Amino acid sequence: MADRDAEQWYPTAAYLYVLHLDDLALAWEYLRRNPDYQSDWRDRVYRPEAAHRWGLRLLEDPGLDARDAYPIWFPDHPELLQLYPDVDPMPDAATFNFWRIPGSKCLVHDGRRLLLTTRWPGCRLRLAIAAGLEEGMAYVHVVRPCVRYGALAAELDKLAVAASTPSPAAARCRPSPGAMLELHTLQTLDATLAGASLREVAAGLFGTAMVTRGWHADGSLRSKVRRLVRRGRALMYGGYRHLAQLDAHGEGRSTPPANRP
Numbered sequence: 443m444a445d446r447d448a449e450q451w452y453p454t455a456a457y458l459y460v461l462h463l464d465d466l467a468l469a470w471e472y473l474r475r476n477p478d479y480q481s482d483w484r485d486r487v488y489r490p491e492a493a494h495r496w497g498l499r500l501l502e503d504p505g506l507d508a509r510d511a512y513p514i515w516f517p518d519h520p521e522l523l524q525l526y527p528d529v530d531p532m533p534d535a536a537t538f539n540f541w542r543i544p545g546s547k548c549l550v551h552d553g554r555r556l557l558l559t560t561r562w563p564g565c566r567l568r569l570a571i572a573a574g575l576e577e578g579m580a581y582v583h584v585v586r587p588c589v590r591y592g593a594l595a596a597e598l599d600k601l602a603v604a605a606s607t608p609s610p611a612a613a614r615c616r617p618s619p620g621a622m623l624e625l626h627t628l629q630t631l632d633a634t635l636a637g638a639s640l641r642e643v644a645a646g647l648f649g650t651a652m653v654t655r656g657w658h659a660d661g662s663l664r665s666k667v668r669r670l671v672r673r674g675r676a677l678m679y680g681g682y683r684h685l686a687q688l689d690a691h692g693e694g695r696s697t698p699p700a701n702r703p
Contacts, residue, residue: 451632452646459509460628461621464566466519467508468624469685472677474504474511475631497688499552512548512559515686524570524584531580538581543569630667631674640667 450456460471473479473496482492486501493501499514528535545562556571575581617625626647633643644667645653656663677685 449633449636449638449646451629451636451638454625454629454647457625457629459507460625461617463508463624465685465687466513466515466568467566469515469682470502470508470511470513471628472631472674472682472685473513474502474507475628475635476504476678480504497683497686512550514550514552514557515688517688518570519568519687520586522568522570522585524572525575525581526572526584527575528580528582535580537578538575540577627670627674627677630670631678634671634674640664640671643667643671 460468463471479496482489482496483501483504486492490501493499494516497515499516502511502513525538543558543560545560545565545567547558547560550557555573558569558571560567560569629647630643633646638646641653641657644657644663647667647670648663652663658664
């Protein structure tokens with residue numbers, strides 16, 4: 443077995459951030475590893491329209507992981523919260539205050555409205571701010587009818603609680619099996635893209651001692667790694683569209699190119 447300790451994919455600690463990503467962020471993690479997408483990014487000056495084939499409004503740098511990238515998908519994710527001016531506000535209506543929105547913020551204008559992504563420990567929230575909504579104005583939340591009320595209420599609760607309390611140290615419970623699956627899938631995908639063998643992948647994920655004991659032609663460990671390889675490649679080559687809830691063709695409404703401020 444080659445010495446892989448220096449490989450970027452080998453230390454599992456480098457993937458711990460994956461445990462706290464939502465579906466849209468995970469979709470980006472798989473898409474940015476796609477060699478064809480990387481090629482379109484390198485040729486972006488000559489092919490600016492290439493973003494649409496990937497379900498994006500504009501190409502994002504595949505060198506940025508989900509902690510630093512802000513891909514803009516289209517059509518909008520169903521659970522995107524949209525903020526509009528309240529044309530008939532109540533006397534005690536809440537007013538829009540950009541600086542009261544918690545977290546680290548990124549604003550992108552897509553030609554019609556501002557898209558805001560804000561992140562704080564343990565949470566990520568995406569908002570669309572309609573043209574005409576200004577600081578100090580009463581506003582309303584708008585969401586598509588297909589969104590479950592429970593999901594909407596949860597997002598609004600996150601915003602209300604975070605805006606009214608200081609940011610505490612993040613305390614998280616044990617990662618879910620689903621989160622661990624995504625971590626192992628991405629680590630396996632990077633390893634195979636780097637040319638690692640299945641046995642080397644297993645050693646990186648589960649340790650050399652477990653590989654020594656359980657690496658057999660018909661063993662469960664070997665089968666598990668094979669499934670991770672298949673899953674990672676499937677998500678990279680189109681499966682990410684399901685995570686991002688894109689349509690069947692991976693394309694949404696035609697919109698003008700977005701501009702970053």
